Amino acid sequence: MNWGAFWLTVQLASVVAGILFVVGIPLAAWITFSRRRWKFLVEAVVALPIVLPPTVLGFYVLIALGTKSPLGRWWESTTGHTLAFTFEGLVIGSVLYSLPFAVQPFAASFAAIDHRLIDASQSLGVPRLATFFRVVLPLSKPGLVSGLMLSFAHTLGEFGVVLMVGGNIPGVTRTVSVDIYDQVQAGNYASANQTSLVLLLISFLTLSIVYGINRGSHSVWPWR
Amino acid sequence: MHPPIAGQSPGLSFHARSALNPEFKLDVNFNVPPGITIIFGASGAGKTTILDLICGIKVPDSGLISTGDAILFDSAQNICRPIWDRRVGYLFQDLALFPHLTARQNVEYGIHELNRSERHKRSSRMLDEFGVSGVEDRRPSRLSGGERQRVALARALVREPRVLLLDEPLSALDRPTKSAIVEDLRRWNREHEIPILYVTHSHEEVFALGDRVIILDKGKVVAQGTPHEVMRAPRLETVAALTGFENVFDVVVSSIHADRGTMTCSLAGVSVGIETPMVQAEVGSHLRLGIRAGDILLANEPPHGLSARNVLAGKLIGLERRDVIVSARVNCGVEVEVHLTIAAREALGLRLGGEVWLVVKTHSCHLMSE
Numbered sequence: 292m293n294w295g296a297f298w299l300t301v302q303l304a305s306v307v308a309g310i311l312f313v314v315g316i317p318l319a320a321w322i323t324f325s326r327r328r329w330k331f332l333v334e335a336v337v338a339l340p341i342v343l344p345p346t347v348l349g350f351y352v353l354i355a356l357g358t359k360s361p362l363g364r365w366w367e368s369t370t371g372h373t374l375a376f377t378f379e380g381l382v383i384g385s386v387l388y389s390l391p392f393a394v395q396p397f398a399a400s401f402a403a404i405d406h407r408l409i410d411a412s413q414s415l416g417v418p419r420l421a422t423f424f425r426v427v428l429p430l431s432k433p434g435l436v437s438g439l440m441l442s443f444a445h446t447l448g449e450f451g452v453v454l455m456v457g458g459n460i461p462g463v464t465r466t467v468s469v470d471i472y473d474q475v476q477a478g479n480y481a482s483a484n485q486t487s488l489v490l491l492l493i494s495f496l497t498l499s500i501v502y503g504i505n506r507g508s509h510s511v512w513p514w515r
Numbered sequence: 516m517h518p519p520i521a522g523q524s525p526g527l528s529f530h531a532r533s534a535l536n537p538e539f540k541l542d543v544n545f546n547v548p549p550g551i552t553i554i555f556g557a558s559g560a561g562k563t564t565i566l567d568l569i570c571g572i573k574v575p576d577s578g579l580i581s582t583g584d585a586i587l588f589d590s591a592q593n594i595c596r597p598i599w600d601r602r603v604g605y606l607f608q609d610l611a612l613f614p615h616l617t618a619r620q621n622v623e624y625g626i627h628e629l630n631r632s633e634r635h636k637r638s639s640r641m642l643d644e645f646g647v648s649g650v651e652d653r654r655p656s657r658l659s660g661g662e663r664q665r666v667a668l669a670r671a672l673v674r675e676p677r678v679l680l681l682d683e684p685l686s687a688l689d690r691p692t693k694s695a696i697v698e699d700l701r702r703w704n705r706e707h708e709i710p711i712l713y714v715t716h717s718h719e720e721v722f723a724l725g726d727r728v729i730i731l732d733k734g735k736v737v738a739q740g741t742p743h744e745v746m747r748a749p750r751l752e753t754v755a756a757l758t759g760f761e762n763v764f765d766v767v768v769s770s771i772h773a774d775r776g777t778m779t780c781s782l783a784g785v786s787v788g789i790e791t792p793m794v795q796a797e798v799g800s801h802l803r804l805g806i807r808a809g810d811i812l813l814a815n816e817p818p819h820g821l822s823a824r825n826v827l828a829g830k831l832i833g834l835e836r837r838d839v840i841v842s843a844r845v846n847c848g849v850e851v852e853v854h855l856t857i858a859a860r861e862a863l864g865l866r867l868g869g870e871v872w873l874v875v876k877t878h879s880c881h882l883m884s885e
Contacts, residue, residue, distance in 0.1 A: 410572050411611035413598040415625030416674060425624075429615045 293486065295462055296470035300447055303378070303466060307385045308443040311393035314386070315438060319397030320423060338391045345388065349455025352384040356456065376458045381466075384456035385446045393442040400434020401427055437501045444497040448490065525549060527678050527710040531568050531578030531588075541565070541575075541734040549708035551701070553725035553742075555715055561734040562714040563608075566680040569712070570605045571598035582677040582710070604671030604679040608686075610663055612655040618642070618666045619651040625674045641669035645699055661692040668696070672703060679711045686717065697724055760805035760881065761852040766791075768800045777824075777877055780804060784848035790824040791880040803883040808854040810879035813843060814872040815863045825875040827851075831867055834860070845871055 322334055340348055356374035357363045366374045374380040404427055412422040428435070450468040457464030459473070467490055474483040526548045533541045541561045554562050567573040569580055569587065577590040586594050587601050612621050622638040629637070642648040645665040650658055658666065664684055671679060685693045704711060713724060721728050721742050728745050730738040738745045766780040769788055779788040780802065789804065796802060812818075818826060829847030836842075841860045843853045851873060855863075865871070 405609075405611065407607050407609060407611040408613060410570075410598070411605070411607065411613075412624070414570050414572075414601075414603060414605045415670065416599050416602065417625065417627070418597070418599045426613060 293465075293467075293470045293474075293482075296465050296467050297486070297489070299378075299462065299465065300467040303381060303385060304443045304446040306382055307389055307446040308393075308439050310382070310386050311389060311442045312435075312439050315390070315393035315397050315442075316428075316435075319394045319401060319438075320427075322394070322398045323401040337394050340388050341391050345449065345451025346455055348388055349384060349452040352380075352387060352452065352456050356380050356383065375456065376460060376464060378457075378463055381453060381457040381464050384452045385449060388449055388452045389442040389445045392445045393438040396434045396438035396441060397431070400431035400437075403434075404430050433504050436504055440497050440501045444494050444501075447497075448494060525583035525677065525709055527569070527712070528579065528581045529565070529569065531565075531575035531580060533564070533568065533573070533575040533578075535564065535573075539734060541568075543731070543734065543736055545729055545736060545739060547710045547712070547727060547729075549710050550704065550726045551711045551713055551724055553713050553715060553721050553728040554731060555721050555728055556731035558716055559733075560731040562716075562731055563682055564734075565731075566605065566682055566712065566714060569601075569678065569680060570603045571596060571601050585677060602674065602677050604674065604676035606664075606667050606671055606679075606681045606684040608682045608684060610655075610667040610684060612663060612667055612670070614655055617652050617654055618647060618658065618662075621655070621666055622670045622673055624670060637673055638669070641673045642666075644703060645669045645696075660688055661696065664688065664696055665699070668700065672707075675707065676709065678709055681711065681713045683715055686715065686720075694723075759807070761808035761854075762806040762811075764804045764806075764849055766802055766804045766882075768796050768798050768802065771796075771798060780880075780882075782849060785827065786848070787825075787827065789875070789880060790877045791882055792878055794882045796882070805881040805883060806851075806875060806879055808842065808852040810875065811851065811853045812874035813845070813853050813855055813859075813863070813865075814874060815865065815869070817872055818874055821874060823874045823876045825873075825877070825880070827873040827875070829871055829873060831865060831869050831871050834865060834867060843871075845873060847873060 318337070322330065322337070353375055354360060355362055356366075358367060358373055363374055374383065408426055408430070409422055412426045413419070417425060448468055449466075450472070453464065453466050453469055457466075457469075459465050459469050465473075467486055471483050471486050471490075474480075474486070526546060528546045530544045531541065535541065539559075539561070541564055543561070543565060554565060556562050564573065568575050571587065574595055575588065575590070578588065579586070579591070580588040582603075585602075586592070586596075587603070588595050613624065616624065619638050619642065622641055623634045626634050626637060638651075639648065642651055645668055647658075647662050647665045647669065650662055650666075655663055655666070667684065685696060688696070700711070713720075715721065715724075725742055728739065728742050729736055730745060764782055766782050766789065768778055769781045770779045771793060772778065773793065776793045778791050778793050778796070780791050781788050782804070791804065794802075812823070817828070827847040829845040829851070831843060832846050832850070833844030834841065835844075836857070839857065840854045841857055843855060843860075843865065845851045845853060853873065
């Protein structure tokens, strides 16, 4: 059991879930309440990681983070090192990869709120943004928890994006799934089995919590 | 919270045109003083749309909506206040109480800007005034139907709105609960003189609740006044159609008895004159006469010793059971539909072709202009 890889993975998943919680809520709110005609394009882009092979996503993230892209150059000039093959680069790739697993449960729970409650709040003198914080968010708690847990669980198990963007640097970018792959390659089946089992249990536990708090509703299915 | 300025008439002025879709155009103008005004009409007449336009949930194409000192919408001046800046109380049909808040928190929701003790003081007073101070810590899911209405009223009124809109909020309640709530609302309204618009499609509520009534049909006002006036004036056919008259006939006024407040009308094909309430009409005027099938009595022998003035002899030509009522068709020169109970049909021993007599009270005869 490689505890270094394990802690790195938990760290990555926590940071990614945290970022997605903060970024995903406004994005999901915009998708739910906007009346723009081209909204469907944004929805499609957000959902892309569900269907795209992780290697494709990883490839483009790698290009975008590299020294030839404006983002990569800007990062290098401010921090002195490149983004590719670093923990930060891994975070960026993982945020994109897990985006739909946060945004879709958020958006589904926002959309499920009776619009009359929002009208009632506004007629009681509470403007749009305050209504969002006082009515929409509190009533979306199960959806918010689902999104947080799902993005955490999804980041735990990612492989393709990590390999493309992060490579396999122990302590920096070697996550559990990459470690398992390495151990199988080296013929260490017992160790691979141990690590796999831990990952399986954590994933199962996370999803049990998600479905437990959403008993009776199906809003957590990310593809709905 | 700005209490209404003394001496100012805080009435509501509503003038709006709106084409919501190609099939439905709303064009409504009215002014109402403080007190309860009923907006009555069939579903699809545009009642809820009017409330949504006043509240600001919908925006009309053009018009002017104002209450006392405040202009809520004016297309000429390009004014359209957002919903949260209108101070309009709105009780939706489903009330829309916040399910995650207790009764007290619901009431305090709209007075968030006040400090804690002032909030508490005002919500306690409102909860008390509407008789729900005992359930202040319960969530809406643990309140009875009547308690929910009271909490929703307290929530809307604690902000001292310029106008209160009620969209059939009491329609699901039993009659004693409903009248108790209306009494509390009237008492509150005596102290706070604001216009209250009460939307309903129930004929019964118009007469029970309203000081004034506005009758709406297909996006237009077809009649307005006190329930009494609207009832008495020769009414338009559209109104009759709304309130569901099974029997509508063409009649001519043959004589007017101003001293008794009645008129006699002749009905083509019927030998006897029909006594009706007096309306604004002259001898020779052509009117329409509406009689509800449930307002007619049916007898199997010539009745006498009755207060009812109209007795028509005829032949039973049809008998048909509809759910729990029996619909009888009687030919007395014109064909008349009468509703009776199943027990009545059996007790009378009715048979097709038999002679029957119809009894109609004067005030069951409703006159409309053609």
